[in-house]
Amino acid sequence: MTNPLSRALQSLGAPVTNALIKLGFACRFLVSVLKVSPFALCRFSLTMREIWFAGVLSVLIIVVSGLFVGMVLALQGYETLVRFGASSSLGVLVALSLVRELGPVIGALLFASRAGSAITAEIGLMKATEQLSAMEMMAVNPVARVVAPKFWGGVISMPLLAALFSAMGIFGGYLVGVQLLGLDAGSFWSQMQSAVDFRLDVVNGVIKSVCFGFAVSLIAVFEGYDAPPTAEGVSGATTRTVVTSALVILGLDVLLTAFMFRGI
Amino acid sequence: MVVFDDVSFGYGEQPVLRDLSLRIDRGQVVAIMGGSGSGKTTLLKLIGGQLRARTGRVLVDGDDVGTMNETTLYGMRRKLGMLFQFGALFTDLSVYDNVAFPLRERGKLPESVVRDLVLMKLHAVGLRGAAQLMPAELSGGMARRVALARAIALDPAIMLYDEPFTGLDPISLGVTGQLIRELNDALGGASIVVTHDVAESLAIVDYVYFLADGAVVAQGTPDEVRASTHPFVKQFINAEPDGPVPFHRDAEPYATALNLERP
Numbered sequence: 372m373t374n375p376l377s378r379a380l381q382s383l384g385a386p387v388t389n390a391l392i393k394l395g396f397a398c399r400f401l402v403s404v405l406k407v408s409p410f411a412l413c414r415f416s417l418t419m420r421e422i423w424f425a426g427v428l429s430v431l432i433i434v435v436s437g438l439f440v441g442m443v444l445a446l447q448g449y450e451t452l453v454r455f456g457a458s459s460s461l462g463v464l465v466a467l468s469l470v471r472e473l474g475p476v477i478g479a480l481l482f483a484s485r486a487g488s489a490i491t492a493e494i495g496l497m498k499a500t501e502q503l504s505a506m507e508m509m510a511v512n513p514v515a516r517v518v519a520p521k522f523w524g525g526v527i528s529m530p531l532l533a534a535l536f537s538a539m540g541i542f543g544g545y546l547v548g549v550q551l552l553g554l555d556a557g558s559f560w561s562q563m564q565s566a567v568d569f570r571l572d573v574v575n576g577v578i579k580s581v582c583f584g585f586a587v588s589l590i591a592v593f594e595g596y597d598a599p600p601t602a603e604g605v606s607g608a609t610t611r612t613v614v615t616s617a618l619v620i621l622g623l624d625v626l627l628t629a630f631m632f633r634g635i
Numbered sequence: 636m637v638v639f640d641d642v643s644f645g646y647g648e649q650p651v652l653r654d655l656s657l658r659i660d661r662g663q664v665v666a667i668m669g670g671s672g673s674g675k676t677t678l679l680k681l682i683g684g685q686l687r688a689r690t691g692r693v694l695v696d697g698d699d700v701g702t703m704n705e706t707t708l709y710g711m712r713r714k715l716g717m718l719f720q721f722g723a724l725f726t727d728l729s730v731y732d733n734v735a736f737p738l739r740e741r742g743k744l745p746e747s748v749v750r751d752l753v754l755m756k757l758h759a760v761g762l763r764g765a766a767q768l769m770p771a772e773l774s775g776g777m778a779r780r781v782a783l784a785r786a787i788a789l790d791p792a793i794m795l796y797d798e799p800f801t802g803l804d805p806i807s808l809g810v811t812g813q814l815i816r817e818l819n820d821a822l823g824g825a826s827i828v829v830t831h832d833v834a835e836s837l838a839i840v841d842y843v844y845f846l847a848d849g850a851v852v853a854q855g856t857p858d859e860v861r862a863s864t865h866p867f868v869k870q871f872i873n874a875e876p877d878g879p880v881p882f883h884r885d886a887e888p889y890a891t892a893l894n895l896e897r898p
């Protein structure tokens with residue numbers, strides 16, 4: 372009992388079991404969301420509204436961040452490539468980094484902090500003010516009416532936002548590479564076109580962003596629905612959405628990249 | 636229509652309801668009175684199936700709420716209307732859309748019928764003029780009246796009112812009381828009114844249960860209640876601070892808590 376090692380193991384127990392229990396709840400919650408999804412998707416106007424809030428309202432931050440990231444990539448890449456006399460491959464470098472990796476990952480991170488936190492806060496507050504209870508008592512299932520549309524709104528928005536991020540990034544790379552550093556526009560675009568593979572690069576990037584969209588949306592709606600119905604409860608849940616999403620996105624990214632590009 | 640049969644319930648260790656039995660018949664408006672924290676809201680949630688009894692049964696229209704699965708539970712709730720203690724209006728919808736919500740979600744009614752019904756219900760609570768406001772622009776009492784309009788939108792057979800009179804001015808109070816009575820008589824259902832408002836509720840109800848410590852301590856018709864010599868009932872009706880109901884929740888002696896006295 373007094374052995375420090377066994378005490379260390381003991382203190383590990385509760386957080387681990389709590390985390391596992393929460394994971395279990397999240398999985399059951401996912402099942403209940405999926406069960407009511409046909410109903411929710413049939414009334415597509417509900418999901419459209421959520422695509423507006425989660426997706427369309429995130430467009431500005433995605434566009435601006437994409438531009439900046441693409442510009443930085445071009446500036447940094449140019450420095451290195453010019454040493455090997457390969458500056459004409461700048462377009463390839465920018466496009467591959469964005470389409471394979473940065474578009475889905477940074478897009479998802481931004482999406483989690485911009486839209487995910489808002490989804491959690493909204494559902495958590497609806498719970499705290501008994502709006503979800505009121506819906507239940509009107510025989511309207513709040514998971515079908517509120518949660519599922521938000522979930523699908525996020526899942527649908529995420530790949531589109533990631534694609535927009537990549538496109539803006541490539542445009543930013545073009546601005547820096549061609550307009551600022553004076554590379555030849557023709558070779559910038561044509562090298563990019565021949566080196567970027569649709570199946571290997573673009574499709575894999577889209578698969579990543581779909582996975583991230585699924586994960587972030589699930590975390591956001593679950594944390595909101597699971598939040599204690601108090602002010603601290605909702606604020607804690609909002610923070611957890613952003614932190615957990617970031618970790619899950621980066622972890623999933625390692626896994627997916629290993630499967631896709633190393634063929635493990 | 637609603638029967639509690641030896642129901643016990645607690646959120647944690649502490650029991651909230653102990654072996655509670657009561658019944659509400661068709662056509663009746665019944666008041667449930669008790670101090671705050673005596674378990675009145677809990678009782679309504681047991682009827683709606685949002686909480687389940689530890690022991691005993693809650694019957695709604697003859698069916699045991701505790702054993703229902705999700706589908707039958709939602710079916711049963713179609714008979715219910717509930718006014719929440721704090722209104723619980725949907726903050727992202729206008730007053731009009733709040734009242735229209737149950738009509739649009741549950742009845743497949745054409746929009747013109749929805750409009751007429753919404754305006755009728757809002758008119759009944761005197762807030763037709765507030766239809767285009769958002770819930771954030773309403774006072775507490777107005778929000779509660781909108782919530783009432785929403786709860787009665789589908790004319791449910793069983794109405795549950797959680798403190799419908801709190802925060803209302805004397806005029807709306809009288810109107811709301813009459814509305815509850817008339818609605819019940821028109822629909823031939825049953826209504827349960829959880830309240831502290833003795834005068835208003837005795838004027839409209841058929842029967843009163845007094846709740847203390849999670850059990851029924853007294854009951855009777857309004858006339859019996861007014862004539863009652865039961866110490867609890869007298870204390871409640873005459874608003875006396877001393878009597879069987881302590882004003883203070885159990886705590887250490889006041890003087891000890893303020894360090895004026897050694898325990």
Ligand SMILES: Nc1ncnc2c1ncn2[C@@H]1O[C@H](COP(=O)(O)OP(=O)(O)O)[C@@H](O)[C@H]1O
Binds near residue numbers: 646647669670676678
């Ligand atoms: N969600 C909850 N978790 C734990 N205890 C609760 C909860 N809701 C109510 N209680 C406790 O149950 C008792 C009865 O509460 P409630 O039914 O809301 O009383 P009221 O008669 O004022 O409506 C109170 O003592 C309260 O502290």
Ligand SMILES: [Mg+2]
Binds near residue numbers: 675720
């Ligand atoms: Mg209450």
